[in-house]
Amino acid sequence: MRTLLALCLCASVSLCLLAQAPNRKKIQTTDGRTLEGRALSEGMTDLQLLTDDQRIHLLRKTADDRYRAVTSQRDWPTYHGDPSGNRYTTLTQIDKTNVSRLAPRWVFPLSNVTQVENTPIVVEGIMYVSSANEVYALDAGSGRQIWRYRRPRTAGLAGNAAIGFNRGVAISGERLFMLTDNAHMIAIGRFNGDLLWETEMADWHQNYNGTSAPLAVGNLVISGTAGGDEGVRGFVAAYDAATGKEAWRFWTVPNPGEPGSETWQGKLTEHRGGASWMTGTYDPQLDLVYWPTGNPGLDYNGDERQGDNLYSDSIIALEARTGKLRWYFQFTPHDIHDWDAQEPPVLVDTNWQGQPRKLLLQANRNGFFYVFDRTSGQLLLAKQFLKNLNWAKGIDAKGRPILNDLKANENGEIYVCPGFQGGTNWFSTSFNPATGLYYFQALERCNLFLKRDMEWQAGKGFMGGTARPAPGESFTKSLRAINIQTGQIVWDLPQISGAATASAGVISTASGLVFFGENSGAFMAADAATGKVLWEFPTNQTWKASPMTYVFDNKQYIAIAAGPSIVAFGLPE
Numbered sequence: 001m002r003t004l005l006a007l008c009l010c011a012s013v014s015l016c017l018l019a020q021a022p023n024r025k026k027i028q029t030t031d032g033r034t035l036e037g038r039a040l041s042e043g044m045t046d047l048q049l050l051t052d053d054q055r056i057h058l059l060r061k062t063a064d065d066r067y068r069a070v071t072s073q074r075d076w077p078t079y080h081g082d083p084s085g086n087r088y089t090t091l092t093q094i095d096k097t098n099v100s101r102l103a104p105r106w107v108f109p110l111s112n113v114t115q116v117e118n119t120p121i122v123v124e125g126i127m128y129v130s131s132a133n134e135v136y137a138l139d140a141g142s143g144r145q146i147w148r149y150r151r152p153r154t155a156g157l158a159g160n161a162a163i164g165f166n167r168g169v170a171i172s173g174e175r176l177f178m179l180t181d182n183a184h185m186i187a188i189g190r191f192n193g194d195l196l197w198e199t200e201m202a203d204w205h206q207n208y209n210g211t212s213a214p215l216a217v218g219n220l221v222i223s224g225t226a227g228g229d230e231g232v233r234g235f236v237a238a239y240d241a242a243t244g245k246e247a248w249r250f251w252t253v254p255n256p257g258e259p260g261s262e263t264w265q266g267k268l269t270e271h272r273g274g275a276s277w278m279t280g281t282y283d284p285q286l287d288l289v290y291w292p293t294g295n296p297g298l299d300y301n302g303d304e305r306q307g308d309n310l311y312s313d314s315i316i317a318l319e320a321r322t323g324k325l326r327w328y329f330q331f332t333p334h335d336i337h338d339w340d341a342q343e344p345p346v347l348v349d350t351n352w353q354g355q356p357r358k359l360l361l362q363a364n365r366n367g368f369f370y371v372f373d374r375t376s377g378q379l380l381l382a383k384q385f386l387k388n389l390n391w392a393k394g395i396d397a398k399g400r401p402i403l404n405d406l407k408a409n410e411n412g413e414i415y416v417c418p419g420f421q422g423g424t425n426w427f428s429t430s431f432n433p434a435t436g437l438y439y440f441q442a443l444e445r446c447n448l449f450l451k452r453d454m455e456w457q458a459g460k461g462f463m464g465g466t467a468r469p470a471p472g473e474s475f476t477k478s479l480r481a482i483n484i485q486t487g488q489i490v491w492d493l494p495q496i497s498g499a500a501t502a503s504a505g506v507i508s509t510a511s512g513l514v515f516f517g518e519n520s521g522a523f524m525a526a527d528a529a530t531g532k533v534l535w536e537f538p539t540n541q542t543w544k545a546s547p548m549t550y551v552f553d554n555k556q557y558i559a560i561a562a563g564p565s566i567v568a569f570g571l572p573e
Helices: 002-009 013-020
Strands: 024-028 034-042 046-051 056-061 067-070 072-074 103-109 121-123 126-131 134-139 145-150 170-172 175-179 184-189 195-200 215-217 220-224 235-240 246-251 281-283 288-292 314-319 325-330 346-352 355-363 368-373 379-384 392-395 401-403 414-416 430-432 437-444 447-451 465-469 476-483 489-494 506-509 513-517 522-527 533-538 548-552 555-562 565-570
Touching: 024 046, 034 056, 034 145, 121 170, 121 548, 170 215, 184 220, 215 281, 220 288, 281 346, 346 430, 355 437, 379 392, 430 506, 437 506, 437 513, 476 513, 506 548, 513 555
Parallel strands: none
Antiparallel strands: 024 034, 034 046, 046 056, 056 067, 072 548, 103 565, 121 126, 126 134, 134 145, 170 175, 175 184, 184 195, 215 220, 220 235, 235 246, 281 288, 288 314, 314 325, 346 355, 355 368, 368 379, 392 401, 414 447, 430 437, 437 476, 447 465, 476 489, 506 513, 513 522, 522 533, 548 555, 555 565
16 A cells, blocks of 8 residues: 555656665766765666765766766756847857768657657756656756656647647756646656646636746746637746745736726727747846737737737736836737737847947747847837738837738738738747847748637637638748848848748857758758858758757757657767
8 A cells, every 4th residue: 555655646657666666776986986876767888876865966887887977067957048038059069160060969759749849958967858747857968868757638728738838847946847738837856856846827727728938037936828819818927936836926918997908998808818828038137027928819809809908919027026017018009910929038238339238139920020128128129020011011119010001802801911920939039149140030921811709618719710821822931130230131041831830949159050940840050140051950840849059078969859859969979
């Protein structure tokens, strides 16, 4: 009975089994130490040892049967690698002279998963990857599994979490944090995978679900939920990292009578969207969190929600300790095209018109590129980055779009560019201070939009219409580099237009490279200054994730989730 109870209570199945039949080892290290503990995993030349102080040691076997300790020299500790959200690295080991020799060093397939949408994080040599309701700890130098946390998927969910999407975890001290598919925040021990606490963020029966990577800020862990296309009411919430107790909550859609509610006029008073389903960014000097918000609902029908519909399609700047709103900017007032603002809000400190300034950059789904002073929220630049854009003539001095009067055809459909997928989307972007260029994936595509009335239902979508490709038209996906001072496109790298559009972002390097997932399934590196392709590796997978980099055992790796697997690339020995 005691053994059965222990198995039932253990959060990590792999560690439970090891606890029942421990594989004890005592080894000598090359620096003269003796280590003894439980072998969590082992290969011919590598060993992952959990010592009695509950620390994991990553080891490599030497010719004299001793072991050499290994770890990472440069971590990737958050979803974007840095709280600023800028996937730019100062690592230079992989550069333009040797990138052509880059090759896979290891592959880790996630079992029973068809598509990984996760960005791995690496801390002290251990890589953490996730899919819906499960986390793997891996040796970042070999990809060997150390432990696995897993819980059953939730039946009856609506939204992307029902497909199995999970974009990653956060880490603070010895705790990992993840959103479960049913919108719970959980904390697990990063050395053993044991469940430490669990807090319900929202009721999944009301169409809330969890897909994003949380953001750890001080003693708090912050996140929102998914479900905007299913009619939830969006929010951003912070939880005490030690206990899981909620510290504050900011609702992205005000209730009637609250400030901002005057921007919602009509009969639709519930299920109004604004979900915050992507990871925000953080400025520790200002102690401000910048969070992107989702589109209003119904997605395609705004008849019963007249007005700007705050704070949908916005960046909200919140005080990290209190959740108090400091400033906001709404990109697309009264959105009826599903153009959320969930694209990364990238924080950079650089010169603006000859003076140092704290900036926030975003290429928005509506087809415009924006630059803000992130201290005050002042709009500094708004420039169209799409070739095909017909919904607005431009952005006025107050930051509001100057709308075109688009007419419906005989079927009641309205031809709009960009389409519902936007001119870009949630995948990662990067600013390189050496080139002064901002890199992002752009999508040239138009749709025919048709609105319809509908009632909200639990477990169902709440789109309020349809969006379809215009007959005879295709799309173009391209990697673009934009001069942030002017908004000018400096170079444009068109990709193969297949049956589906990939969702892979970019990372840029101080060595002058941009890595990105190409639409046909190739992983590529381009010259950051010119856009010339310098390397490619065909994964033959549909991209749903963005690249990251780290240094392990003094070797730089570039890793990305391709299909159901994590693939780590490095230079030959």
